Amino acid sequence: MMNQNIIFGIDVSSRSSTVCVVIDRIKQGNTFTITNDSFGYQDLLDHLNQYLITPLVVFEATGVYSLSLQAFLEDYHIKYLKLNPLKAKKLMDNNLRHNKTDKLDAYHLALIQFSSPQKLQAPQPREYHELQAASRYYEELTRALIVNKNQLHRNLQSTFPQIEHILSNPSGKIYWTIVSLFPHAQYVLDMNEDQVKQRLLSISGIGRQRAQYLTARLYAFARQAYPYDRKDGITVRAIQRTISNLLSLSNERDQVINYMEKLTKVVNARALTIYLSIPGIARTTALRLIAELGDLRRFDTSAQIDAFVGIDPGRSQSGDKDSRLGITKHGNHIARKILYRVITQMETVKTTCPCHITDYYDKKKQSSHSRGYKKIAIASVHKLIRTLFALIKHNQLYDYNIATQNQRL
Missing domain, CATH: 1.10.287.4070 (Helix Hairpins)
Structure with a gap:
């Protein structure tokens, strides 16, 4: 049962946004438009304040255009659900969206939280942005x-x-x-x-x-x-x-790397120490991973990080047929590229800095049953993400002996 039953679906465009209010799946009144500026957000706040229970705002992360809306919602402590556009499209299409207009998209965005409730996450500190x-x-x-x-x-x-x-x-x-x-x-x-x-x-x-x-x-x-x-x-x-x-x-x-290090030490200095303890991850890579992945403690499982990065497996369902496809590539492509590069960096230092991930990579590469180094590298990235998540979650530095004994890493 949902605690929040008043949803404001907002379809964000470059200069304005379309807003649709839905209560218990029923659309309320006419869809209205606000400008993406302080005047438009004041209008939105007036509409939000009409309800005794603070509504939930649902919108898509439309690059730079949705950032000012997000800033407004965080400044006024209004709960929101920010959806990846590809995920939002999939959720709306699964709920039989036949036509596409700004008004209908705002409505269907609001309906997502009724038909496929998504977990809300507390906003990360602005330093991560x-x-x-x-x-x-x-x-x-x-x-x-x-x-x-x-x-x-x-x-x-x-x-x-x-x-x-x-x-x-x-x-x-x-x-x-x-x-x-x-x-x-x-x-x-x-x-x-x-x-x-x-x-x-x-x-x-x-x-x-x-x-x-x-x-x-x-x-x-x-x-x-x-x-x-x-x-x-x-x-x-x-x-x-x-x-x-x-x-x-x-x-x-x-200068940018120095600036990133100062920010990281303010927001999560321990994470930097943990990342640097992993063989193959040096200063620049560690800082960029923290910047792109954010605070890993906001995730419940490493599978959620896989989806965030875009290395979760896709699926194709048709009738009784259910097929697994390649990785979705729906997430953070820069984080995905950096993680992929880390596997290569680990290989270059494995002689002096052994790592259970390179052990796995080399074993798979030598296996006659393994085809395609790219698939092996992606599987190694899965292991790297699980390792990062476990170390951050338990606040531990990397230890090769412990990692080789832990079958979950």
């Missing part, structure tokens, strides 16, 4: 870095392609600074060895012995090069601009 916003910004910066790295590679092909071999890894602040000083082979040939070495010594992280070694390599590469573009051409200017972008983006990413 800020953490996720920082994680998404970090993702944007990473994509921009990749674009600029590719641009740098293309431009160097016509000025000094050999310089990409100056370091074992043609990336990072030292490499970019070297290229900014010598974006064209002729820049090296126009200087004597001492001038080149002095320029290299001006770079933080390069000592005298290394500068001497790099000077010799630069001269060898410069003599080998046969540039198409001139040393005073626009391509050289483009290279230096791209390097400026790369250094700025890299520095900004470092």
